[in-house]
Structure formats: C-alpha cells, structure tokens
Amino acid sequence: MGAITLQHFPWAGICFVVFLAVCGMLLEPRFDRKGTALAAGGFLAAIASAQAALLLSGQDETLVLTLLPLTAYLPAIVGVHVLSRAGFFQTVAVWAVGAMASLVLAFLQKLLMAAPLGPASPTGDLVHTGFVLLAAAALAFAVLRWLRAPFRSGALHRDGAWPPVCLAALAVFLLLSYFEAAAADPTVTALAFLAAVSVFAIAVRTLAASASARRAREAERALAAQLDVQRGEYERVLEKLQAGRAFRHDLRHHLKVLEGLVGEEGGGRAASYIDGLGAQLRATEQESYCDNPAANALLAFYLGQAREAGCAVTARASIPAAIPFDELDVCVVLGNALENALRACREIPEADGRSIDVLAVFEDDRLLVSVENPCAEPVRFGADGYPIAPQREGHGVGLRSVGAVARKYRGLLRCSCDEGTFRLQAALVDSATEAPAPERRRTSTRRMAQGSLPLACVLLCVAASMPMMAQASEDVLGSGPFARVAASRVEGFRWGDTGFRAVVPRVEDLSSGAANEGAGESGADGIEPAASEPDAAAQPEAPAAFEVDPPASGSVSWESGGEGGQGDPGLVVPVVPKPPEAADPDGPSGGALSEGIDDINRRMEEYVATMRDKFLWYAARKYQGYVGMDVTYRVVRNDGALLSIRFDGVLNAGGSGEYARTFTLDKRTGAVLELADLFVPGSDYVSVVSAEVLRQMVERVDAGEADYFVPGGIWPASDCFTAIDPDQHFYIDEHDRLVIAFDKYEIGPGKDGAPEFAVPAEALAGILRTPTLLG
Incomplete structure (x- = not known):
C-alpha cells in the first residue's frame, strides 16, 4: 500500500469511531447493559470481519474504503435500530447526528489534503491525524455536553415533531455528501466544510431545544395538576369559612337565650362573662x-x-x-x-x-x-x-x-x-366578550369590500387572457392588431468576471389564433417565459386585453471587472413576431407585414450589437476599471397605425454617455420607417427640419433653458449645430408629431441631457409624403 492509502485508513477509522460514539451517547437501549454490550459487540465483530474479508480477498484498498458506507455504516445503522427502544424517527435522528459528525471530519480531511503543507512525510501524516483527532474529540464533547441529556430524556416521546426534523436532517446530509464526494476545489471544500459544521451545530441545538421544549410541556402539565390540587384546597377553605359563618350566626342566638336566662336568675358575673365572649366572637367577624x-x-x-x-x-x-x-x-x-x-x-x-x-x-x-x-x-x-x-x-x-x-x-x-x-x-x-353587532356588520362589510377588488382583478385578467376578448376589444377600440410581450429567448456568455446575457422578448399578434400556434412552435426552440427573468423588465405572460398601448420594457447590462460587476449582466432585445398568414383588408398583405417584422427585428439586433461593440471598445481600454452599459427598451407607441420601440443606452466608464434609437413599423404598409420615408422623394427635408430644430434651439438658449451649441455663441464654430443627419434619430409621438432626438453631448453640454424637438406639421408643408403619418 502507498503512503496515501495508509493515512486514509486511520482517518476513515476515526470517522467511523466518531459515528459509533455519537450513536452510543444518544441511544436509548432496548436491553439491559449486558445484553446491549453483547449485541453491539456482535454487530461490530461482523463489520470488522467484513472489512478483513475484503482486504484478505485481494480487493483494491481504494474499493474497500469506497464500500465503507455499505459494509460498515449501513450495518451499524441496522444495529442502532435493533438496539434502540425509541421510535423509528427518534432512532433515525440518533444516527443522522452521528453521520453528520462523520461528514464534518471527512470535509476536514479533504481540507488537510489540499493544504500547502500536505502530508508528504510521516511527520505530516501525524500532524494531520492529530488535527482530525482533536476535531473528533470536539464533536463528541459537543454531543455529550449539550445534546445527550436532553435528547435521551425525550427520545421515548413519540410526537409529530420527529418526522420533519429527521427528514430535513437527512436531506441536508445527502446534499453535503454529494459535495464531499465531488468537491475538488479547495474553496468549494472549505465552504462545504463550514456548511457541514454549521448544520451539525444547528442540528445539535435544534434537537436539544426540542427536548427542552418537551420537558417544559411536561412541567406545565405537572403544574396544571398542582393547580387542580390548589383548587381543591381553596374549595375546602371556602367550605370551612361558610361553616364558621353559620356557626357564629347560630352561636349568637344561643348566647342571647343564655343571657336572658341568667338575667332572670340575677347572675351578674355570668352576664358579664357572656358579654366578653360575645365581644370576642364579634372580633372574629x-x-x-x-x-x-x-x-x-x-x-x-x-x-x-x-x-x-x-x-x-x-x-x-x-x-x-x-x-x-x-x-x-x-x-x-x-x-x-x-x-x-x-x-x-x-x-x-x-x-x-x-x-x-x-x-x-x-x-x-x-x-x-x-x-x-x-x-x-x-x-x-x-x-x-x-x-x-x-x-x-x-x-x-x-x-x-x-x-x-x-x-x-x-x-x-x-x-x-x-x-x-x-x-x-x-x-x-373575558374571552366570551364579542364586538357589538353593528361593529361586526361594519367589519364584515369592510372585508367584503376588500375582497371584491382582488376578485375583480382576477376576473379581468382571466378575461384579458382570452384571445376572443382581445379581438373584441380591438373591434371596439379600433386599436388595430393587438400585441403583447409574452415570451423571451435567453442568450449569454461569460469570460472571467465579465459576462454577457441577453433576454429577447417576443411580441405576439393576438388578432387571430395564429399567435397561439406560433407560441407553441417557439417553445420547441428554447423560448422561455419572460416572467422567469427578474432582471429584465419585460411584460408578464398574461396580456391586458383592454390596453391599447401595452407597457413593455427591457434592460441590457454588461459588466466588466471592477467593483460594479455584481450579478449577471442582462440584455433585452424586443422581437416582433411574424403575423398570421390571413390577409387583413385594412392593412398590408401578409407577406409585406412579415417582411417588415423581419426587418425591424434585424435592425434591433444590429443596434444591440453596435452597443455591445461600443462597450467592448471601452472595456478593452479600461485596465482594472469598471465599465458598464445598460440598454433599456420601451414600447413608445402601439396602435392601429404604428409600432414604435425605443432603445435607451447608458454607458458608464468613469463618466456616462447616453444613446437612443427608435425603430418604427408602419402597420399599414409593413415597412420599417426611415426619416426620409416621411417626405416626398427628392425633397430637401434635411434643410427644412434642420432649420426648425435650430430655431427651437435658439429659443431655448435665449430663454435660459439650455446651452446648446448654436452659432454666434461662446462655442467654437466646429462644435456648433449645422444640420441633422439624413438618418437622424426620430419617432412619431402619440399626437402624430415628428420628434427629432439627439444623444447626450451631441448638440449641447452634458447638463442638457439628450434633447428632443417636436417639429410641427406646418413647418413641413409641401414636402410630406401623402398619405402622411403626421397630423
């Protein structure tokens, strides 16, 4: 045998001896001392014979150690049940505590093996074995000092508290046993060791407290019995007092008669004596x-x-x-x-x-x-x-x-x-006192009122989840195709302390039953409910059927190193599903709308990829620093004409930068709108829109509301605003106005944030495409 095998055998023996010692301290024996000793000796002899037979048969020493739970611990557990006169679950608690003590020592052995000064010599073996012996003695002392007396005093009581305690202890023991067999990393082993020690301490404390509570209940029952005795004594006292009162009452009458008799005979001394006796009787009243x-x-x-x-x-x-x-x-x-x-x-x-x-x-x-x-x-x-x-x-x-x-x-x-x-x-x-009837009626009314609101909400949610109800609400409200964020696809990767995580919600069209079929198909491709991702502010799976603009939101979060890298980063990208193939007479053909949905999904994916590349650029240049990017989305508009989804990105890299982009789907044409699509082809919309934006910028600067980069001010000419980009960020608000949006620092200092300018339709007269989406 090698040196490693030689040291493992005594360590395994120490663990088993501790198991037996704990079981022996907690066991309530069935037989007398001699019978218990003989039975225990028989079981131990059988266990030792099994180990010797395995070794002498030429079996691998490692196999012998591996089989110890079956060849040593299991027979010992059977022996504990045979020797115990307590109930089944009480006996389970006995050997569960012993097994937990043995498991603590097993984790300690793994830690010692992983220590920098490993047992590479007999001296190291002795030092480590000494540590194991000290730990074994400490565990045995803890059981003897704090658990043995209270446990054995309540071991024979078969109440309902034993089964859940035993089952919980066994579940924790099995969980820790898995880590003891699988954990090779020193950190994991150390944490598992601390967990095992904590569970052992909690088990000892819980069982001791349970036994103490049982003794307290017994003392209370004894006290109740004593209370009954005191009640009997007080009843006798009351009976004697009542008898004494009757005696004194009758004695006065006797004395009055006696006094009259003596007076007739002229006995003065007898009369005075009786007066004194009456005074004494009055004093006892x-x-x-x-x-x-x-x-x-x-x-x-x-x-x-x-x-x-x-x-x-x-x-x-x-x-x-x-x-x-x-x-x-x-x-x-x-x-x-x-x-x-x-x-x-x-x-x-x-x-x-x-x-x-x-x-x-x-x-x-x-x-x-x-x-x-x-x-x-x-x-x-x-x-x-x-x-x-x-x-x-x-x-x-x-x-x-x-x-x-x-x-x-x-x-x-x-x-x-x-x-x-x-x-x-x-x-x-007085426990029989109740509130007056009017108060009870008021309380009942309040409870009914409080319960009616949640019930109404539940009924509304149930009705909203029905596609037919959603279709009916569309017809009544005229909101066009109804969509909801119902499910998400989860993506992610991690490298070191840096991670990327994407949760991609899917927006469904509930105008027909095809959405439900699509949901069934997507489930086969790994689609997960959006509600299962707490980091993403996505919508719940159950739709609110009466909302024209269902709220939707999401988040993107990348973290790299530094102190801010807590938790898994998250990415949320909204996905618009393909519509049903049935044609809508008031909208585009199914093929056109389907192409538009594919286009908006592609553009959103590309925008998120652009934000990810921006984050990676900063992260690669921020040595031992913190770089984080959060990208959120929200549904700006969702009605019969448009579906607009806006992304807002915030980059933190020492300072902060803000980025925004809105993607708009024209439901009537099935096209994803660019700024140029709002105007007549060939028109100089850039100059017209830029002039209106510059006019509003100057107004705000003159009013002291902002410090934009306008010509003629304090800013260098190279920094001043001249014109918008042909594909400038824009969206159409709920009032059908064109809103031009800029990123932070793009046309002004950081304190002005990300400016937006609503362009009135009158300023765009003559260049708008017809029919126009702007009012």
Whole structure:
C-alpha cells in the first residue's frame, strides 16, 4: 500500500469511531447493559470481519474504503435500530447526528489534503491525524455536553415533531455528501466544510431545544395538576369559612337565650362573662371587601394575617358576586399574590415598615389585580419574566400558577421591582366578550369590500387572457392588431468576471389564433417565459386585453471587472413576431407585414450589437476599471397605425454617455420607417427640419433653458449645430408629431441631457409624403 492509502485508513477509522460514539451517547437501549454490550459487540465483530474479508480477498484498498458506507455504516445503522427502544424517527435522528459528525471530519480531511503543507512525510501524516483527532474529540464533547441529556430524556416521546426534523436532517446530509464526494476545489471544500459544521451545530441545538421544549410541556402539565390540587384546597377553605359563618350566626342566638336566662336568675358575673365572649366572637367577624364571597374570604384571611403581622394594609376591592371567570381561578390569583406579599413582609423587620397595597377590581369585563409590598432584597428576574426563586421546595410555583391562569383567560402577568417595592399586576379577560353587532356588520362589510377588488382583478385578467376578448376589444377600440410581450429567448456568455446575457422578448399578434400556434412552435426552440427573468423588465405572460398601448420594457447590462460587476449582466432585445398568414383588408398583405417584422427585428439586433461593440471598445481600454452599459427598451407607441420601440443606452466608464434609437413599423404598409420615408422623394427635408430644430434651439438658449451649441455663441464654430443627419434619430409621438432626438453631448453640454424637438406639421408643408403619418 502507498503512503496515501495508509493515512486514509486511520482517518476513515476515526470517522467511523466518531459515528459509533455519537450513536452510543444518544441511544436509548432496548436491553439491559449486558445484553446491549453483547449485541453491539456482535454487530461490530461482523463489520470488522467484513472489512478483513475484503482486504484478505485481494480487493483494491481504494474499493474497500469506497464500500465503507455499505459494509460498515449501513450495518451499524441496522444495529442502532435493533438496539434502540425509541421510535423509528427518534432512532433515525440518533444516527443522522452521528453521520453528520462523520461528514464534518471527512470535509476536514479533504481540507488537510489540499493544504500547502500536505502530508508528504510521516511527520505530516501525524500532524494531520492529530488535527482530525482533536476535531473528533470536539464533536463528541459537543454531543455529550449539550445534546445527550436532553435528547435521551425525550427520545421515548413519540410526537409529530420527529418526522420533519429527521427528514430535513437527512436531506441536508445527502446534499453535503454529494459535495464531499465531488468537491475538488479547495474553496468549494472549505465552504462545504463550514456548511457541514454549521448544520451539525444547528442540528445539535435544534434537537436539544426540542427536548427542552418537551420537558417544559411536561412541567406545565405537572403544574396544571398542582393547580387542580390548589383548587381543591381553596374549595375546602371556602367550605370551612361558610361553616364558621353559620356557626357564629347560630352561636349568637344561643348566647342571647343564655343571657336572658341568667338575667332572670340575677347572675351578674355570668352576664358579664357572656358579654366578653360575645365581644370576642364579634372580633372574629370577617370583614367585607367585595360582594364576591370567595374573593372576599381570601382578602379577609390574608389581610387579617397581615394586620396581625404589623403590616399597614390598604385595600380597594370591587368584585361582583357573578363574574365570567371560574372562582377557583380567581382564588389562585389572589391567594398566591397575597401569600407571597405576606411572606415578603414577614422577612422585613417590623420597624422598617411593613405594608401591603391591594387593588382588585372588575370592570369592562376584565379583572385587574395589583399587589404591592416591600422586599428585603432586590429581586432578579429570569428570561421568562418570572422572579428567580430560591432553591427550596414549592418556592416560585405560585407565580407560575398565576401565569397559567392568566394564559387561560388570554390575560397578562407582570412582575417588577423598583426601589425596594415588589409589584405584581395580573389581568384576566373575558374571552366570551364579542364586538357589538353593528361593529361586526361594519367589519364584515369592510372585508367584503376588500375582497371584491382582488376578485375583480382576477376576473379581468382571466378575461384579458382570452384571445376572443382581445379581438373584441380591438373591434371596439379600433386599436388595430393587438400585441403583447409574452415570451423571451435567453442568450449569454461569460469570460472571467465579465459576462454577457441577453433576454429577447417576443411580441405576439393576438388578432387571430395564429399567435397561439406560433407560441407553441417557439417553445420547441428554447423560448422561455419572460416572467422567469427578474432582471429584465419585460411584460408578464398574461396580456391586458383592454390596453391599447401595452407597457413593455427591457434592460441590457454588461459588466466588466471592477467593483460594479455584481450579478449577471442582462440584455433585452424586443422581437416582433411574424403575423398570421390571413390577409387583413385594412392593412398590408401578409407577406409585406412579415417582411417588415423581419426587418425591424434585424435592425434591433444590429443596434444591440453596435452597443455591445461600443462597450467592448471601452472595456478593452479600461485596465482594472469598471465599465458598464445598460440598454433599456420601451414600447413608445402601439396602435392601429404604428409600432414604435425605443432603445435607451447608458454607458458608464468613469463618466456616462447616453444613446437612443427608435425603430418604427408602419402597420399599414409593413415597412420599417426611415426619416426620409416621411417626405416626398427628392425633397430637401434635411434643410427644412434642420432649420426648425435650430430655431427651437435658439429659443431655448435665449430663454435660459439650455446651452446648446448654436452659432454666434461662446462655442467654437466646429462644435456648433449645422444640420441633422439624413438618418437622424426620430419617432412619431402619440399626437402624430415628428420628434427629432439627439444623444447626450451631441448638440449641447452634458447638463442638457439628450434633447428632443417636436417639429410641427406646418413647418413641413409641401414636402410630406401623402398619405402622411403626421397630423
């Protein structure tokens, strides 16, 4: 065996031992200690025999290591299930944690192998093996310290939380196992190692928290049982108080009779003795604090003891006889609060001033209880809001009983300690209280109104998505062929940190069913829905059938190097689809319009290619800098006469440059319009349009609105505007006006942006082609 194989065997052994150790720490055995040891020994002997048989049979050592999941881990997992008396999913959680620990060590081994100081000598092997042993010990300690006790305490509870936890852990384990087997790049391996460590820590923490929550639920159930016991005790107290009240009432009558009898015989000393006995009985009369008998009994009992203990008592109670709460629950709140206050006062020297201030009122279907008393020492509170009670039996349980009652009635419990005064505030809310009928009706009306708007939108979208509805809207609105951006073709390439990405949306003609057929065919050529590209501001696939000018937009983004190269760059080029072959009597023949669609698609592709070449030119000359270009498009006009798509490009290379171009399709002739197509052939349209543009430029300069490059100003004559280009950028706006557009810096400084000038039809009289598109 080579050196590499020799070091892999102990490393694989360490991983397997850690797996077994974790399983052993978390396992809840089915048999006694001796039976468990014998069964585990049998499984381990079988696993060792299988490995020895493979090696002795002359199998390749690499094959032996590769088969370890089948020849070692799988039998061990079967053994864990045989030895465990917990449920299936609880047992799955046991070996899943062990497998995750083994996977963490496997990633660590790959990192050590990729380290610059690789194990090229026995010393290097020992150093790396030492690292693996330390990591194994750390993982085992984490399981023993934070997971073993809570996990085993809840392993036998078969609740619904185990299946999703186990399935999620297995899914993550399989995902990381794939990277462990396939990752060869050190960076990927390091990231996978960190992910494995994080998942292991999260698994340990999640399972421990689940076990802790289970213990808390058990404690709450025990507390509820104790609460039932306290309720029984309070019932007995009330029974005794009622019996005592009846006894005192009957005793007065007996004493009156006895007093009369003694008076007839002239027994003066007996009469005085009976008077004293009556005074003592009157002293035992219970004070009346409120109309509720149970609450009044508790207040009288505890406040009487407080007065005997030298406490200054202030009490204000207003609880009616009939309340919407269980009287025993009210007794739990009052009894625990008063008992704690009395206990705290007895711990304070009487000279320091003992006092208890009680408020217990029922108003607005709420019972409010507040008890204040001094405390000898500052009170510390736990994370759950309860005071940290001394470690003695029964202490701290009372407030949790009060909290349980408050939760039952959807109320609250608040404890605080300020400047030596402890304050308990509790509120119980009548859960049966409902809003008045008018308020409920108003709420129902609001909900119906709020729900009707989304429903109307959904119905409108469903109707809009129907081609027949789109056709009907065309006939009513007279908008001509209806088009929508419905799908996109994705293109892209990347080199280093520089990338190119193109999303080409397709505009469909919905005037007949042919559009749907075309969509089906395009799907076979790799057409993807435009909505799947979040970077492109393309239209959603469902059309808005009642829009004459459907909104459309797109984006082009190239990034090269630098700090700005975040995310994939994107390119969007609108594509006009071929129309249906059926002839339109009011428009061009199908062949003419089809040729026009091909022409506008070609021109748009060529324009995007020109922008891409411009970007590449700057990128090639910006060493270690940032060059970016964004090209967006929007549908400027789409009606019965014209379809105009405008591109706006912004180049960022230290400064910014803006470029624009509009492509217009004449739906009546099927031609893509050039500026010269608007005028009579042979006419000097360049001079006429240039004169009007220059006139408007001078007006804006004289008005202080711009600083264009006009003759006679501060600008050199070589920079001044003289005439437009024969193929100048233009478009026809919604008012059928010719708009001449310039790029940024073309006829003025950067602060003037990209100027546009609307040329009135009157200025073009005599040279316009007829019929004209300009109004």
